[in-house]
Amino acid sequence: MNGEILRRFDTITPGARRVLYAYAVAASVLLLGAVLNPGFASWTSLRAVLVVAAFTGFVAAGQMLVVLVGGIDLSIPWVLNGAAIVLTTTSLGQSVRLPYALALALGVGALAGFANGMGVAWLGVPAVVMTLGMNGVLQGLSLGLSKGLTCASCGSYAPQPLRDLFVGGVAGVPAALLVWIGVALLMTVLLTLTTFGRRVYAVGVNSRAAFLSGVGVRGVTVALYTLSGVFAALAGIMLVGYGGQPSLGLGDPYLFESIAAVVVGGVSILGGRGHYLGVVAGSLTLVAVTTFLQAQRVPEYGRLMIYGLVILVILFAYGRDKSHD
Amino acid sequence: MRDRLGYVVLVATIAAYLVVYSSSLGRLPTSFDYLSILNTMLPLVFVAIGQSLVVLTGGIDLSVGGIVSLCVAVTATIVTGDGLAPFGWVLVVLVLGAACGAVNGVIVSAGRIAPILTTLATLSIFTGLALWVLPVPGGSIPPVVRNVLSNPNVPTGLIWLGVAIGGWLVLRRTRFGMRVYAVGSDETSARAVGVPAARVKLGVYALSGLCSGLAAVFYVSTTTAGDANAGAPFILTSIASVVVGGVAFSGGRGSALGAVAGAVALTLVIDVLFFAGIDPLYQSLFQGLFLVVAVLLGTVATLVTRRRRAVT
Incomplete structure (x- = not known):
């Protein structure tokens, strides 16, 4: 019986195995938390972890897409923050304006992502430089145009329907969670069942070989960066729906957290390998660790150190490069 | 051309600085x-040298x-006393x-x-340690250290800038320097001809840590106080310096001198914007x-030279 399971395990592809590892880590973190602090396993606490993990999950979805082709998106913090500011300043808290404001905020994200993609794919600017520059550009524009978030319309809140949705939820289930399930389905279908998905992995494994076999490498790259911008904007919209008002620096924690979630989720940082289901587990793991440490009243310095150590341990477990020898 | 990108950008920035300054103040x-x-600029220059390696x-x-x-937190806490004692403590900070x-180097290699x-994981760990050492901004630095490192009246900083540049010029001609380029150009080939790639990597990360330590000492010396979050801005600015300095991300091409030029240019740009009267929010x-x-x-220049070479 046991041998049967082991044999089955051997037949799973390495990609699926990494996803399993990611879930095993997430499960053990949650379990450990529940053992050490009984309150941690309560539905209210789990629900809070899931909602917070959803925000990391949205951002990590975009980050994962560009990491799959060996890129990186450092513009996430201010795409997110910019979209959040656009949403409240154009909607002015009025429900009628919500559809336009939503379209505009997502449009800002798509435009920033598109520009990133064009810079990387057509102008040959390294991804780190292009997205770092874009982050600065958006930070300057957000700060400058909103006069450091002191403009007349900057005090407005997100429209009530959006806030009801994200604070209240739909039939008791938090809306952020429902959107996350939708995003997870979309990402999984897009990457595993469509030709676009096959192309993404082909470019990630070897872009030259993909190009020679007729994949429009540049088009794929631009599409992925655009999607990353849209996901970051989506996260900004939901954060503002959840919190009511944007703040400056809202997106800053998500830069490194998105990269960590992607890698803890078993996606190779070199590109070409990984599934979004793993990234879901990665986001859960990271948020569960932080939430647990906060619940235990571990001071900030301790949280930072343990967070770093946990990432290192996970990397040692399944994030190592192949040996040269 | 690409190798000289940093200097071209630096000269252009200096020219812009002089024009904007003199037209604004007469x-x-x-x-x-x-x-x-x-x-x-000295702290960023040091971090940029380490990053470029x-x-x-x-x-x-x-x-x-x-x-x-x-290192900022530790410097502001332990570097005290007068005479030679504070310099001993500075050495301790540099070793730290x-x-x-070196910890990064071991994990990587x-x-x-x-x-x-x-480095993403260790960033979190080191930042946590910094907060543990210095929970709230504060601390101090003895005036004797300040006089030697970043004297507000005498350009002692020039000496240290010279030492840093001289150090790089020597380093690149040593066996270690050659090996850095060899590993960066093609690690597999470098291993094949017997370059101890693991030790070289350990060396560059340790040197980068040393440079960060130096930067921290100069940072505290200039601002006369410590802050456990002082390092965060250096992550992106050091990468930007290296990029503007023409160091290739694929490795093996460029030099720390370019990164120094990039760091100086990036620091000057802030002054250019200030004297041009641009709202700091747009900085x-x-x-x-x-x-x-x-x-x-840099990319356009490379394309042009390549095309010209193809014609001749």
Whole structure:
């Protein structure tokens, strides 16, 4: 019986195995938390972890897409923050304006992502430089145009329907969670069942070989960066729906957290390998660790150190490069 | 051409600085202006040198932010006394920086974890340690250290800048320097001809940590106080300096001198924007554009030279 399971395990592809590892880590973190602090396993606490993990999950979805082709998106913090500011300043808290404001905020994200993609794919600017520059550009524009978030319309809140949705939820289930399930389905279908998905992995494994076999490498790259911008904007919209008002620096924690979630989720940082289901587990793991440490009243310095150590341990477990020898 | 990108950008930035300054104030910058620029830019120059060494081997060091923060916190706490004692403590800080870097090096080379991920994790750990050492901003530095490192009246900083540049010029001609380029150009080939790639990587991360330690000491010396979050901005600015300085992210091409030029240019851009009367809120917009445009210029220049070579 046991041998049967082991044999089955051997037949799973390495990609699926990494996803399993990611879930095993997430499960053990949650379990450990529940053992050490009984309150941690309560539905209210789990629900809070899931909602917070959803925000990391949205951002990590975009980050994962560009990491799959060996890129990186450092513009996430201010795409997110910019979209959040656009949403409240154009909607002015009025429900009628919500559809336009939503379209505009997502449009800002798509435009920033598109520009990133064009810079990387057509102008040959390294991804780190292009997205770092874009982050600065958006930070300057957000700060400058909103006069450091002191403009007349900057005090407005997100429209009530959006806030009801994200604070209240739909039939008791938090809306952020429902959107996350939708995003997870979309990402999984897009990457595993469509030709676009096959192309993404082909470019990630070897872009030259993909190009020679007729994949429009540049088009794929631009599409992925655009999607990353849209996901970051989506996260900004939901954060503002959840919190009511944007703040400056809202997106800053998500830069490194998105990269960590992607890698803890078993996606190779070199590109070409990984599934979004793993990234879901990665986001859960990271948020569960932080939430647990906060619940235990571990001071900030301790949280930072343990967070770093946990990432290192996970990397040692399944994030190592192949040996040269 | 690409190798000289940093110097071209630097010259252009200096020209812009002089034009904007003199048209705004009606006179040329005084020695006081130069001195304050020198003292402000030194920390970034050091971090950029360390970052460029790591990038030359094809890696990246995000933990510079954490190491600078930790060393700033430690410097502001333990460097006290008068006479020679504070300089002993400065040495301790530098050793600490190098040790932190060596930890990165061991994880990257022996643990085979991608540099960006290793240093992402250690960034969090070092930042945590910094907060533990110095929970609230504060601390001090003895005036005797300040007089030697970043004297507000005499350009002592020039000496240290010279030492840093001289150190690089010597280093690149040593066997270690050659090996850094060899590992960065093609690690497999370098291994095949007997370059101890693991030890070289350990060396560059340790040196990057040492540079971050130096930067921290100069930071505290200039600002006369410590802050456990002081290092965070250096992560992105050091990468930007290296990029503007023409060091290739694929490794093996470029030099630390270029990164120094990039760091100086990036520091000067802030002054250019200030004297041009641009709202400080828009500052990062222009820094972002500056970064992308500088790199685009490098790409265009490479294309042009390549085409010209193809014609002749």
